[in-house]
Amino acid sequence: MRVRSSVFACFILIFEVLGVALFLRGFFPVPVKSSFSSKSRLSDLPAEPLAGSPPNSTRLPQPLFRRVVLMVVDALREDFVFGPSGGSHMPYTRYLVEKGSSHSFVAKARPPTVTMPRIKALTTGSIPGFIDVVMNLNSPALLEDNLIWQAKTAGKRIVFYGDDTWVRLFPKHFMEYDGTTSFFVSDYTEVDNNVTRHLDSTLKRDDWDVLVLHYLGLDHIGHISGPHSSLVRPKLLEMDDVLKKIHGSLVSKEAEGSLPYLLVLCGDHGMTETGSHGGSSEPEVNTALVLISPAFKRKAGMERPGEVEQVDLAPTLALGLGLPVPQNSVGRVIPGVLEERSMRDQLRFLHLNGHQLSCLLRDSTPDYQKEAGFEQFRVAEKAHGSWMKLYLEGNTSEVLTNMGKKVLKQYLEALAAMSSALSRQLGKYDMYSMIAGMVFVFQLLLVLLLAMPEALSSAAAVDLPVRSSLLSLPFYLLCLLLASVHVLVCTSAESSCYFCSLSWGLVFAAVAFSSAMFCILISMAMRRLPLGPTAHGKSPVRSSGGEWSLSELDVLLLAGTVGHTLSLAASSFVEEEHQTWYFLLNTLCLAVFQDVCRKYFREQKGSGDEEEHLLPSKDGHSSAHPKQEVVSEKWLALATPPFTLLCCRLLRSLNQTGVQWAHLPDVSHWLNSAEHKTVLSLLSALCLLLIYLLVQRRCSLVSKVALALGLLGVYSYRAAVGNVLFPWQRSGRAASKGTVEARFVYVFVLGILFSGTKDLLRSQIVTADAKLKSRGLWEIYGGLVLLVSLLFRAHNLPVLCCGLLIQTLMAQFIWKKLHYDAAQTTIMHYWFGQAFFYFQGNSNNIGTVDISVGFVGLESYIEAPAIFLTALSTYAGPLLWACHLVCYLSSERERSPVTVGHGCYCLALLRSVPAAAYVVLVTVLRYHLFIWSVFSPKLLYESMHLLLTAGVCLVFITMEQSPGSSKS
Amino acid sequence: MWDHEIRAMASTHAIIAASVFMATILPAVLVPGFSVYGTHLLWLYSVSAAVAAVSVSVFWLLGISPPTKKHTLGYKLSRLFRSCLYFFLSCLFFHTVVILYGAPLIESALETFSLAVLLTSLTTLRCLCVLGPNIQAWIRVFSRHGAMSVWDTCLQITVAFTLIGAWLGAFPIPLDWDRPWQVWPVSCSLGAMIGYLTGLVVAPAWIHYHRKQLTYKCK
Ligand SMILES: [Zn+2]
């Protein structure tokens, strides 16, 4: 079967996406869950241990607290409260921490340090799987056993104000609630006022038991201007005032004889030095946790707060309110909270917590009896029983106290051991699905590699021996073998496995596909074999020289691709991947510069007629071109690489990304500060103007007008949102959502895209006019640019503008004039695309994805457009460069009709090599310390990029259609 | 004749390499508190100066530099002046390139410039010694198939090795190992130095083993 290169590449990419999806399903472990889907109930609680006689009673100790106020301050980093400046930022809190009856801790949040998984951790006590981050955009109701459900079931009345993630997670759980959306990040006053305005009336009333407040303002300030901005101090003072108000009201309501109150101040996660979060660095993970209650001892002075896990809060609150501990909680009760109670109660509380942990351990581990913690718990339970016997006998001696302390210690050790064993469980992988996915991806990659000589030949078509493979005996044998392996694995594995749970039809299709691929692979390899070593050598020969066919540029392109793939094995290189790309891009520009110099200076050295011959002007027209133009063209060509270098240097200082140097001040911070608003306005106006000038050249008149209006709309959208200023506008105007302006732009985007598509269709079907076709393509490109300029933050507009400028110059003076072939051009486009991905401020950390983009022009959260817009703006760099590649290559078709096919093939190869290598790397490094914080986010980025590239390749196919008709 | 030239080249390189080692060891003995990482700039300048002095004197003694057409004092002075100018311009050029590669603009300008000086004395100075301040000749040597003598080939090899060494030296910087040699510009200058020394060894050896294939237009 003979298929064109582009179709072949696209086919391979689509199946690779499927393979990677299977791998991902196996890779992201399902969080530790109890096998029972029910929730803990009071009646299930174990009896109090008693040695000798049958368990006496299911007596529960009196709850510790009557009412609880949980005040969550989003991104409350530990040093905001406990740090050296804590005294001036939060004076009242600090007073309580130092002198009041309180306990303070540094609570360690687990990565991903993103709000929704953290709320889940706070309420369920479980450690949510990493995949929860992906679901963060669309949080469905929490079905797992959790504190809020338990409280509601026990008849507690809960009031909630704050981040509406809670409302979505716990629908119908709250007696009274008011949710504020967290997506308009630029707003940091209104979100908090919306919470505080309810406080006075609520605190006066007596009809609630649990009050939950979630303040978002601090997090938003962090996202806007970082933890050291001048906005942080007033915000923390405001939070301090709120805490003072609540505390004062609770103290005044305190009645003699009834149970005390508990006031909890905590953060869901911290923030980095740039104000973002999501990863696992110390400042992101360390949050403040302050528990205030008259039930605690008064403090004498400031002491260094102890460390606890964030999940420990859930069992503590549950036991404190007299509720069962949520079933999947892996936390352990904070011992300091209990220490004022009688020894009997303390032991009972620890026993309840231990029992819950041991049940969870039993449900989630097959050989739970070997766990040290489980054994310790059994021993402690026995000791507890004998202590109870002595206690009930009325013994009050010193011996009893000492024995009680010993049992307490045993319990605490057992809890710690069980908790850590459960946390370890999280690293369980579904290896079978992972390996199956990996095998798919690798087969496809090998087929892609083996087809290289054919795909890059002048015919640009690949001969796939499908029929002969399907009819051969090995194919059936292999099918049989793989099917039996599948049955064997699935019947023997104890743990659940996704690939086994698939329906038989799907599995059989996968098996048949895999064996067919294997047969094709073998027969293609056999075909290559006699050809010997000439089969390798990726870039086609350019120079006339025989054995040394690779130029320095080719060596660089190959070494860069391979080197980048290898560098992904080191966590630092993944974190700092932008450095790799900037470095490679710089070297590429220098290499191109050297090529340009060689071309033009060799001419200068050579004789006059040689110069005429080498210059790009066709011999027939050479007299028509004045000498002047040729000279200026030469200097422009010479200036292009240095100009590109300069642009890249400027762009790289626009957004600091990565981890190690992310805290350094960058230009975008400077631009976004309030006093430089005028500069930002001027800059974005200039950029929009330049974008217009660069894009309009090849558009039709209608599209030109639409583009101009659209770009004006972009500016007024930015002005409405409050990023930039109109000259006549006072800076104090209230910011709106800018929905009208954004929709105005969307209309023009759709208009331009429509007109481009119409041109394309007409050129394909009616006239076969190459000019019309390239105009149509360019208009689609222009529509994309307009959309991206709407989505990009104002300070990122220079990235877009520089990208367009570099594309124009390079296409004009470098790629065409130096006769780079399709493969080289594609690799360069890909490198530029990668570098621009990081120029716009992205990184391999989930935290840098700008989700607020999903709300441009929308009144509320709608899933499909939000995800589409977020993906588009995140991958704007690579996408625009790939689109430019399509435009450029199809305009080059007159020179060589197969360029589009070659380009598509190279793009597919460039994308699949790192993706396939990364899948293997992640499998090998699955027990690496940084697997969750560094490698898995990168895996998600890689798979998303693979998916997008498959989409771009589909566009390539449509461009390559009807190859005969458009030859002019 | 070629054997003779290769032998001369090998001995020249041996002398230069020895000067590098001396420039590292002597200050370590004489200056208290000297170390390659700790007082990196000092080491850098001592090595640059040693390489510069030794190369200039050795090449002048060997008489490899192209014979001057005129022997007037004024012409010699102008050559000297042009050489110094080129040296300085090349420092600026390397400085710019390193900044384009992402070195901080203001913060560690001295370190960056020192690296530029080292690179210049390892590469440009040798060009000045072998080819003289003659841009046309430089362009000829560094364009494809442009070498016209053994010394040109040797120059190509050493310059390429030095630059590749410096280039590779930048890779360890993002690693989070917190080693003293990851501080800017230690790894780059060490990389350049190692590349240079490798080039000094490789160049005569490569020419020796490829002397059959090497054909030059002139000479
Ligand atoms: Zn948060």
Ligand SMILES: [Zn+2]
């Ligand atoms: Zn946030």
